[in-house]
Amino acid sequence: xxxxxxLRNLTKCFDNRTVLDxxxxxxxxxxxxxxxxxNGSGKTTLLKILAFIEKPSKGEVKFQGETVTDKNxxxxxxxxxxxxxxxxxxxxxxxxxxxxxxxxxKTPKSEVDEAVKRALNLVKLKGFEKRPAKxxxxxxxxxxxxxxxxxxxxxxxxxxxxxxxxxxxxxxxxEEVMQTVNQELGTTIxxxxxxxxxxxSLPSRIALMxxxxxxxxxxxxxxxxxxxxxxxxFAAVDNTLxxxxxxxxxxxxxxxxxxxxxxxxxxxxxGEVSVFxxxxxxxxSKDRFASSARNVxxxxxxEISDLGSVVRLKVDVGKTFTVQIxxxxxxxxxxxxxxxxxxxxxxxxxxIV
Amino acid sequence: xxxxxxxxxxxxxxxxxxxxxxxxxxFRSIFFSGTAMILxxxxxxxxxxxxxxxDFRGRSIIKGFFNTxxxxxxxxxxxxxxLIFSRAGPLGFLGILYTPAAIILGQAVLVTPxxxxxxxxxxxxxxxxxxxxxxxxGASESxxxxxxxxxxxxxxxxxxxxxxxxxxAELGVVLLVGGNIAGATDVLTTSISRYTNTHDLGLAIALxxxxxxxxxxxxxxxxxxxxxxxxxxxSQKISR
Numbered sequence: 001x002x003x004x005x006x007l008r009n010l011t012k013c014f015d016n017r018t019v020l021d022x023x024x025x026x027x028x029x030x031x032x033x034x035x036x037x038x039n040g041s042g043k044t045t046l047l048k049i050l051a052f053i054e055k056p057s058k059g060e061v062k063f064q065g066e067t068v069t070d071k072n073x074x075x076x077x078x079x080x081x082x083x084x085x086x087x088x089x090x091x092x093x094x095x096x097x098x099x100x101x102x103x104x105x106k107t108p109k110s111e112v113d114e115a116v117k118r119a120l121n122l123v124k125l126k127g128f129e130k131r132p133a134k135x136x137x138x139x140x141x142x143x144x145x146x147x148x149x150x151x152x153x154x155x156x157x158x159x160x161x162x163x164x165x166x167x168x169x170x171x172x173x174x175e176e177v178m179q180t181v182n183q184e185l186g187t188t189i190x191x192x193x194x195x196x197x198x199x200x201s202l203p204s205r206i207a208l209m210x211x212x213x214x215x216x217x218x219x220x221x222x223x224x225x226x227x228x229x230x231x232x233x234f235a236a237v238d239n240t241l242x243x244x245x246x247x248x249x250x251x252x253x254x255x256x257x258x259x260x261x262x263x264x265x266x267x268x269x270x271g272e273v274s275v276f277x278x279x280x281x282x283x284x285s286k287d288r289f290a291s292s293a294r295n296v297x298x299x300x301x302x303e304i305s306d307l308g309s310v311v312r313l314k315v316d317v318g319k320t321f322t323v324q325i326x327x328x329x330x331x332x333x334x335x336x337x338x339x340x341x342x343x344x345x346x347x348x349x350x351x352i353v
Numbered sequence: 354x355x356x357x358x359x360x361x362x363x364x365x366x367x368x369x370x371x372x373x374x375x376x377x378x379x380f381r382s383i384f385f386s387g388t389a390m391i392l393x394x395x396x397x398x399x400x401x402x403x404x405x406x407x408d409f410r411g412r413s414i415i416k417g418f419f420n421t422x423x424x425x426x427x428x429x430x431x432x433x434x435x436l437i438f439s440r441a442g443p444l445g446f447l448g449i450l451y452t453p454a455a456i457i458l459g460q461a462v463l464v465t466p467x468x469x470x471x472x473x474x475x476x477x478x479x480x481x482x483x484x485x486x487x488x489x490x491g492a493s494e495s496x497x498x499x500x501x502x503x504x505x506x507x508x509x510x511x512x513x514x515x516x517x518x519x520x521x522a523e524l525g526v527v528l529l530v531g532g533n534i535a536g537a538t539d540v541l542t543t544s545i546s547r548y549t550n551t552h553d554l555g556l557a558i559a560l561x562x563x564x565x566x567x568x569x570x571x572x573x574x575x576x577x578x579x580x581x582x583x584x585x586x587x588s589q590k591i592s593r
Contacts, residue, residue, distance in 0.1 A: 051489045074493055082489045088482040091504055101490035148490065
């Protein structure tokens with residue numbers, strides 16, 4: 001298998017703090033590689049080094065067979081581009097945003113128009129060219145940022161938490177695009193995520209990151225099999241909880257995660273397991289209401305983080321769950337710290353990993 | 354009271370009849386201050402970019418210096434420049450004292466701190482990730498800096514307006530290094546002062562009305578530009 005990029009004994013320090021610690025990683029041409037790990041594990045820095053906008057403190061970076069140096073770094077950058085977790089846009093139209101990299105490359109105007117159109121179609125923002133980019137919704141803005149990277153048709157595409165701040169609809173557009181460009185254009189993709197579902201379904205390989213080191217690297221099945229018991233210790237990954245599973249009479253599985261909390265799930269397992277519930281799949285309400293959701297818990301809001309178009313809440317129900325809702329719902333419901341709320345999620349939203 | 358009313362009537366007559374003395378003065382004022390603003394931008398903006406984008410030792414001292422210099426009394430600066438430009442001064446050999454060149458240079462020095470301070474603030478306010486964004490999209494170091502500057506365009510425009518206003522409204526520098534020579538180095542402010550002293554109230558009032566109109570007119574135009582889409586169009590032109 002051809003390698004597109006290779007990191008050898010790579011270390012990165014910021015002011016004596018080691019962010020990446022002796023990383024060795026091979027990236028195969030045409031794969032989707034997922035960097036899975038909690039916040040602060042070094043995922044973003046690793047991506048920035050592969051985008052050649054951050055220099056390693058020690059070690060070697062090879063890209064398409066060549067060692068990256070100060071001399072060739074600007075040429076290397078042309079073949080690798082990164083989409084940041086926080087959306088950054090130029091204060092101009094969508095067209096000018098998406099066309100920026102092509103103009104830098106001195107692409108003829110007709111080709112620029114063509115590429116911008118194609119990229120906007122891919123992210124389902126057809127006809128948005130003339131809109132001021134900063135007046136779009138959060139999800140649309142992130143898609144403009146993605147289109148801006150796609151328009152360049154680079155060999156390597158680096159995505160930092162591409163769906164973390166998006167609602168499910170926008171997130172699925174982004175996931176679809178990733179698969180399309182990977183399969184149809186053969187673009188190699190490296191994405192950082194802490195979303196278990198995404199890590200399980202999209203990539204060809206997963207690299208687990210923890211404290212600036214890659215602890216495991218392999219195919220998703222392999223990684224999840226190895227980790228099913230240890231995942232909790234690994235993860236500050238949201239909503240990954242350890243428990244004991246046993247079959248229920250209804251054919252579902254009940255997982256006791258302690259503190260009197262039992263989670264019902266349709267996936268199967270027994271004994272010591274870890275369960276994962278995506279923060280977007282949890283419904284938050286102020287009152288207990290009748291629904292088909294098999295899991296309903298009463299708790300208290302202990303943390304609120306504003307992520308732009310969505311808000312992430314931590315709710316303590318005996319165990320702490322992370323819930324992600326849109327900013328609009330957050331405002332409409334008038335939520336506050338310490339407020340009493342109910343969490344509800346379906347048995348089918350719970351995965352045993 | 355009558356004298357003032359007569360003055361106002363005379364002033365309006367002068368303005369609307371297109372009096373050559375009045376319009377000569379107006380032209381010189383706009384030309385000197387406009388050129389001074391452009392000069393100050395030419396050397397002030399690179400300084401602002403350095404201060405806004407790079408972190409180096411002594412950066413905050415330099416920033417503080419320019420901030421303080423905004424408050425420099427124009428008469429004091431006028432005197433210093435007079436001494437520098439006068440025959441015995443270090444730049445006396447240029448022989449530019451009492452010429453338009455001295456006025457333009459003097460005003461440019463006067464407004465440089467305004468350009469540097471406001472533009473630095475504007476550049477610092479730009480999202481620091483813009484630099485990385487431009488780079489990952491393929492921009493070179495200088496193209497990436499330019500991308501940041503474009504994001505700070507509003508602030509740069511503001512620094513230009515503020516410096517032009519300061520230049521056209523100041524009296525000290527223009528009087529001391531320009532000499533207020535009629536038809537050569539006299540501008541709105543010096544002429545208002547002269548005609549008030551010689552009791553030509555009509556002329557003084559006419560010039561004052563025009564000075565106020567220029568200052569308010571330019572501020573209004575900038576407010577409108579910033580509100581409208583013109584700023585957007587401008588930024589697109591630049592990027593092409």
